[in-house]
Amino acid sequence: MTNKINYLFQAGLTCLILSLTACGTTGSSASSTTGTAAATSSLGATTSAVIEAALPLIRTGASVATGAVLDFAVKQSSTRTRLANEMYAAANAVYSLSGGAFPAPAQFQSSILTFGGSQTDASYAQFSTAIAGLYASYYPKLITGDTKTATDLLNAIAGGIEDATKSYVTTPVATTNLAATTVSF
Secondary structure, three states, X not given: OHHHHHHHHHHHHHHHHHHHHHHHOOOOOXXXXXXXXXXHHHXXXXXXXXXXXXXXXXXXXXXXXXXXXXXXXXXXXXXXXXXXXXXXXXXXXXXXXXXXOOOOHHHHHHHHHHHOOOXXXXXXXXXXXXXXXXXXXXXXXXXXXXXXXXXXXXXXXXXXXXXXXXXXXXXXXXXXXXXXOOOOX
């Protein structure tokens, strides 16, 4: 019975990520202008605009994915509190990534695992996979050098994690956006 519930939970989480990915991939991906420089510029603006328009969905998706793990995958209150504290710490790690070059999806997930929970904790692993999947779905749309869009994307993900964990965190620490911190990849 537990395996069936776990399977249904993972299937639902996958559907959520895929639906948010679909929201992030809508919009025109080609430019009607001629000329390589104009087309590249227009495509970059369109891509950034798609991500910027999807930021509320991204924040909601991060919150729902985080909350789903906390509310449905974790049965014990003490474990939920510990996990929420680790997830909250991971949100701060995501904020710190927004200070420079943006990470590749594998680097992003590695940062979440390193900064937060235990790699042996199945619930934290589900959380990191879901959040990394959300980031990875938008990563191809990030234009090299467009640090504002990358920062906005990372901040939306971190904000969603904080939204879902704030009622469980034992001693919330004042959130500071560490955008000034540079993390190189």
